[in-house]
């Protein structure tokens with residue numbers, strides 16, 4: 403079933419973009435003003451220049467006003483064009499910000515099943531590549547296309563009033579020029595994509611060769627690896643050649659076309675033929691203005707091709723982002739679930755002692771739980787297990803029997819197919835997010851650092867965890883001395899070489915204990931440690947686990963913690 407936790411949260415690109423633009427009306431107005439202003443002011447200088455030339459050809463001096471007007475209009479056009487670019491960039495950034503915020507809001511609401519199905523690379527490309535294509539839609543897509551279309555139309559209109567013959571030539575020529583430009587751009591793009599693929603294959607080939615150097619020597623595959631590398635480099639070279647060819651051909655073709663059109667119009671206007679003169683006749687000043695317009699009209703036609711490309715990529719990007727917004731979310735908010743009871747009121751476990759939760763309910767109870775990830779593969783069958791407050795229990799069992807699955811059900815990531823998974827008598831999956839951090843402390847096989855300082859590894863940026871609490875857990879885990887010996891103590895930025903593997907695992911325990919959780923979940927935490935470090939970690943763990951409920955997972959045959967429970971398939 404697909405649903406959204408917050409029904410007011412917009413999850414449609416087609417709504418996010420207009421609502422972002424509506425929030426920045428002044429910005430949008432300024433963009434439109436600068437776009438239209440730049441198009442109109444760019445038309446004036448050639449006209450003024452034409453007038454100056456006409457005045458000069460009559461043997462009189464042009465007025466200072468005309469000369470100043472010419473330069474002022476050139477400057478104004480430049481100013482408006484740079485303002486347009488700047489404002490478009492700001493607008494694109496606003497849209498990028500809105501899209502990424504909504505994508506992140508969606509990401510944290512995704513269900514565990516959906517997260518499992520997602521390729522990490524594909525998710526990252528939604529946030530980065532696809533959002534960038536939507537930003538480009540505004541910075542170099544729709545608005546630029548509108549500006550270029552206005553420019554072409556206004557130049558054509560002006561030429562029509564100045565030289566109908568030239569306007570007719572352009573009406574015939576521009577579609578041909580447009581299709582030629584698109585042809586060149588498409589071929590260049592496909593050559594560039596081929597080149598990028600070939601370069602990335604060649605780049606990957608080098609570390610792969612170094613990584614497998616012993617196997618290559620052992621199997622005598624040096625020649626084969628060399629040939630592969632040559633092939634990738636050859637592909638890249640051929641693709642580059644194609645790009646260079648089109649690049650080299652396009653500009654001369656446009657310049658020659660420009661020159662041919664100018665020459666044709668000049669020849670016809672100077673031919674003296676009365677028929678030709680009705681279409682092409684013009685004064686010297688108009689000739690200068692027209693030549694100016696001819697050179698101006700080619701560049702927007704060239705840009706139009708790229709803008710179409712940008713819009714096509716943005717449409718594909720919007721489609722992919724929309725797909726992401728359609729992914730399955732977690733079950734509805736617990737505040738709407740009647741049996742989430744006391745958890746929903748304050749979001750903490752303290753309230754569980756209240757009258758709404760049955761006082762005799764065990765801390766953790768698997769009540770006849772049956773669970774499978776897919777319909778055909780049963781992982782847990784009719785599991786009955788009770789953990790009382792203060793209990794310390796180790797789950798034992800061979801690999802694949804479902805020990806980690808028990809934790810996932812307990813953390814409320816999945817729902818049992820049948821039976822009930824209860825915490826203090828409340829279904830685990832209906833416990834609010836903020837109550838979970840107070841309720842569970844989770845220690846995994848290895849430490850997963852977050853970017854930040856040593857303190858932030860422990861607090862996970864939770865402002866409610868005080869410096870005293872950080873110090874206390876560091877002492878409990880015997881890390882306090884090690885941390886105080888660091889240059890910046892708790893404020894030392896974290897890097898892999900800062901601690902040994904055992905110390906990282908101690909930091910993991912400190913992190914789990916920092917929020918003073920009621921239940922500690924330990925997932926084979928000593929699996930990667932040597933015997934001595936293991937004893938060290940277990941000692942720290944015993945101190946942290948005092949007066950706490952602990953549920954641990956172990957591959958071993960005997961329990962590291964309290965009593966044991968053997969899971970069987």
Ligand SMILES: Nc1ncnc2c1ncn2[C@@H]1O[C@H](COP(=O)(O)OP(=O)(O)OP(=O)(O)O)[C@@H](O)[C@H]1O
Pocket residue numbers: 518775776781799800801802803804805806807808957
């Ligand atoms: N996300 C998932 N989607 C589908 N099947 C899964 C998923 N996670 C685990 N499984 C399957 O469920 C079964 C139990 O896995 P689980 O990780 O709970 O076992 P385990 O007892 O913790 O194993 P180990 O001790 O090796 O970590 C396995 O057969 C595994 O392939």
